[in-house]
Amino acid sequence: MSLVRAKKSLGQHFLKDQNIARKIVDSLKAENISTVIEIGPGMGVLTQYLLQRENITTIPVEIDQESVAYLYAAYPQLKNSLVQGDFLELDLKTISSEKMAVIGNFPYNISSQIFFRVIENRSQVEEVVCMIQKEVAQRIACKPGTKEYGILSVLLQAYYDIDYLFTVHENVFSPPPKVKSGVIRLVRNTTEHLDCDESLFFRVVKATFNQRRKVISNSIKGLTPDINRDHPLLSKRPEQLSVTDFVELTNLVSSSLK
8 A cells, every 4th residue: 555645735744653643633522522524634644543432433534536545445444434525615514413523634725714614614513623833723722912813813712712732843744844733622612602793793803903003993994984983992903802802893893884
């Protein structure tokens, strides 16, 4: 069985360290969850440990045909569960109507898009454990008031409790990436719906961070020119606002639009 050739176009860097692979899988709590989607299993470095967990059904989603052929040969038990395709285009409800978890060593070049899909499917995705570029992992987990805090920090922290678990060195991959990696865990919080218009919330967060050097009153002019400029939130910059502050700001924008 020949090894899979890492393809730059797919952002493939294969993890070689079995201890780290086991540690990533062990970080998945999967409480009251029976379905786990693994994004981009490659040669199955995480898959082998997921398959050892008898309380879950592992559904690998792999876009690379060469990896798919390898996985079928190495893990014949995946015959009826492996999905060949792009996670970004996958309708999770076709896999299961139940709550599920997502795990994977995400390709760096599409990790943000994967997280936006997680947010879209937040009613189903209860937990995410993933390895991504260290800076992105830190940004997602960081608190307000830091320069790393950004769009993904706010949108994910609105619906998930996030822990930065550990850092992974470049030399445990083939080929080695140019940056360090970080492993994080997201666990769905109790927020069913934000106390505001959620689609407007997304627009407000994106509008303010797209002009993050400006104070809020200037960055949201495009959304609403007629807002009460005396409100204390409007003199701040976006990285100073918590999720709760952004909910309040969204309600402020919403009432000014009426």
